[in-house]
Amino acid sequence: MASLAEYRRKRDPARTREPMPGGAKAACGDSFVIQEHHASALHWDFRLERDGVLVSWAVPKGVPPDPKVNHLAVHVEDHPLEYASFEGDIAHGEYGGGAVTIWDRGTYETEKWTDREVKVVLRGERVQGRFVLFQTGGKDWIIHRMDGPVRPDWQPLPTGLTPMLATSGPLPGDDGWAFELAWPGLRCLVRVDGGRIAVSDSGTDVTAKFPELRGLGEQLGATQALSDGVVVSLDQAGRPDPEKLQWRIDAGSRATALKRAKVEPVVLMLVDVLHLDGRPLLSVRYSLRRKALVGLELAGAAWQTPPAFDGSGADALAAAQALGVGGVVAKSRSSRYRPGQRSQKWIESPADR
Numbered sequence: 080m081a082s083l084a085e086y087r088r089k090r091d092p093a094r095t096r097e098p099m100p101g102g103a104k105a106a107c108g109d110s111f112v113i114q115e116h117h118a119s120a121l122h123w124d125f126r127l128e129r130d131g132v133l134v135s136w137a138v139p140k141g142v143p144p145d146p147k148v149n150h151l152a153v154h155v156e157d158h159p160l161e162y163a164s165f166e167g168d169i170a171h172g173e174y175g176g177g178a179v180t181i182w183d184r185g186t187y188e189t190e191k192w193t194d195r196e197v198k199v200v201l202r203g204e205r206v207q208g209r210f211v212l213f214q215t216g217g218k219d220w221i222i223h224r225m226d227g228p229v230r231p232d233w234q235p236l237p238t239g240l241t242p243m244l245a246t247s248g249p250l251p252g253d254d255g256w257a258f259e260l261a262w263p264g265l266r267c268l269v270r271v272d273g274g275r276i277a278v279s280d281s282g283t284d285v286t287a288k289f290p291e292l293r294g295l296g297e298q299l300g301a302t303q304a305l306s307d308g309v310v311v312s313l314d315q316a317g318r319p320d321p322e323k324l325q326w327r328i329d330a331g332s333r334a335t336a337l338k339r340a341k342v343e344p345v346v347l348m349l350v351d352v353l354h355l356d357g358r359p360l361l362s363v364r365y366s367l368r369r370k371a372l373v374g375l376e377l378a379g380a381a382w383q384t385p386p387a388f389d390g391s392g393a394d395a396l397a398a399a400q401a402l403g404v405g406g407v408v409a410k411s412r413s414s415r416y417r418p419g420q421r422s423q424k425w426i427e428s429p430a431d432r
């Protein structure tokens with residue numbers, strides 16, 4: 080360790096804004112930094128100051144929030160101390176091209192340091208507590224949280240859930256109800272963990288069908304979430320096109336799915352959030368779940384958070400007609416989320432055509 084030769088070999092100072100070693104020394108020698116790095120694959124760079132360099136690991140899913148789940152940490156070359164304050168864009172095509180931001184920084188205490196095992200106590204703004212990194216083979220290490228979870232009430236993302244369903248019927252009166260467009264498409268639960276997305280349709284993993292949704296995981300970054308949404312294909316006038324969607328679903332291989340995604344990208348309409356950053360939201364009422372969903376400000380090329388209508392059901396139906404959307408779902412503002420159940424608290428009504 081403690082050599083910057085590999086760091087220098089990989090970088091041309093004329094082509095990257097990353098700092099070059101210049102002899103800067105930190106005051107105490109006990110600093111750490113975690114940088115979120117949106118390179119070709121999102122990862123978090125975990126760096127501990129040691130003997131005048133930053134000993135570094137690239138952690139694809141970031142610091143684990145829970146002692147029950149260990150994350151891979153790939154040991155990478157030592158970085159110069161100046162790197163601890165680096166934020167910015169590394170030019171595309173260069174080594175590690177993409178945006179770098181400081182995710183957390185602070186000081187740490189060493190409990191054990193060998194070539195194969197490093198045990199530290201971190202004191203950052205986001206991360207506190209004891210962690211151990213240990214080598215499993217070659218550059219591959221594991222990072223394990225040794226204390227309890229990130230918060231005492233932290234709960235892992237649930238598995239095996241399916242979406243709540245609406246009952247058909249006439250729209251209810253306006254009091255106590257919110258109105259959403261009933262998007263015709265593939266209803267999915269979308270899980271994001273460590274910046275990685277998994278899309279499931281009634282328990283079937285359809286992530287590979289929709290590669291354009293990968294960026295949603297990158298946008299959420301370290302924020303864990305399970306959300307409910309509808310994957311739709313839109314025609315050139317912006318109206319849902321079920322045939323186009325079927326063509327996307329029918330892609331038999333990953334390569335075909337990638338090609339079709341470029342030709343006819345889908346849009347994921349996010350409608351609910353079931354679990355957020357270790358907090359189960361199933362028994363939280365709709366109005367608060369809606370607030371949590373909107374607060375995430377999820378918007379991108381292939382995903383959006385369509386508004387719920389504050390006005391009357393009639394206004395929502397008129398909007399559905401104008402947009403060529405099949406109908407409207409009324410959702411009781413006080414209703415809980417019941418996975419897999421058809422509920423009278425959600426009522427779907429078709430728009431006249």
Ligand code: MN
Binds near residue numbers: 116118123124137175
């Ligand atoms: Mn990196």
